[in-house]
Amino acid sequence: MARGSRVAWSILERLGRFDGGSNPPYPIMQRRDAVRIYALLSKEYPDSRDSPVKLACGTPFETVILTILSAQTTDRAVLKVRGPLFSRYPDATSLGAAEITAVEEIIHSLGYYHAKARHIIDAARMIATEYGGAVPDTMEGLLTIPGVGRKTANIVMYHAHGQNLGIAVDTHVRRLAQRIGFSDTDNVSVIEKDLMALFPERDWGELTDVLIAHGRTICDAKKPRCGICPITADCRCYRTVVKPVMN
Numbered sequence: 638m639a640r641g642s643r644v645a646w647s648i649l650e651r652l653g654r655f656d657g658g659s660n661p662p663y664p665i666m667q668r669r670d671a672v673r674i675y676a677l678l679s680k681e682y683p684d685s686r687d688s689p690v691k692l693a694c695g696t697p698f699e700t701v702i703l704t705i706l707s708a709q710t711t712d713r714a715v716l717k718v719r720g721p722l723f724s725r726y727p728d729a730t731s732l733g734a735a736e737i738t739a740v741e742e743i744i745h746s747l748g749y750y751h752a753k754a755r756h757i758i759d760a761a762r763m764i765a766t767e768y769g770g771a772v773p774d775t776m777e778g779l780l781t782i783p784g785v786g787r788k789t790a791n792i793v794m795y796h797a798h799g800q801n802l803g804i805a806v807d808t809h810v811r812r813l814a815q816r817i818g819f820s821d822t823d824n825v826s827v828i829e830k831d832l833m834a835l836f837p838e839r840d841w842g843e844l845t846d847v848l849i850a851h852g853r854t855i856c857d858a859k860k861p862r863c864g865i866c867p868i869t870a871d872c873r874c875y876r877t878v879v880k881p882v883m884n
């Protein structure tokens with residue numbers, strides 16, 4: 638095997654273990670270091686809050702539905718079904734009464750569309766029947782809606798209701814929190830708490846968007862582009878995994 642391939646394979650193998658949280662405990666990152674790293678990333682992704690799906694979220698109802706649909710798929714794919722879905726089912730009452738096969742037909746291009754169709758119909762029905770058609774504006778209320786976990790609830794509270802109650806930890810945020818050194822665990826609940834302890838509340842909503850942008854653009858799960866990363870000098874994964882293999 639050529640040296641380049643060996644290096645790439647070795648990095649990938651070590652990243653797999655690193656991202657899985659099976660590392661020795663590291664010293665806890667200082668808040669000032671975390672804030673400095675976040676400032677560098679924010680500068681890199683000034684428009685991260687304006688992702689296509691976020692811009693497409695008109696009402697709180699649309700935000701809930703699009704956020705449920707966006708799991709494990711791309712913004713572009715979600716945007717393709719947005720128009721047909723909401724022109725046929727513009728509110729919680731109409732979507733809650735929809736035939737599942739009709740909804741599946743509209744969203745079939747998305748991954749897990751059987752489950753997602755069921756989730757958005759159930760969610761819409763509960764919003765219509767239990768909340769009078771208005772999306773709840775409390776974390777407790779949102780968590781009663783089928784298909785809405787803490788991650789989705791955090792996104793809805795921030796983007797639909799303008800409240801920073803927590804930090805949405807998706808697959809990118811989980812991976813980057815471990816790699817950069819914001820957290821030492823693979824447990825998303827603990828990662829959220831670790832991030833909330835490190836960053837001021839005013840940054841919680843945008844932190845998710847910035848980390849997702851970095852995960853999509855540079856810090857890919859399998860091929861992180863450390864050579865062009867603006868936080869290489871501060872990244873724990875780079876110092877302990879990538880750099881030693883490169884040398």
Ligand code: SF4
Pocket residue numbers: 816817855856857861862863866867868869872873874875879
């Ligand atoms: S230095 Fe590499 S591993 Fe660290 S955040 Fe940047 S791209 Fe990811």
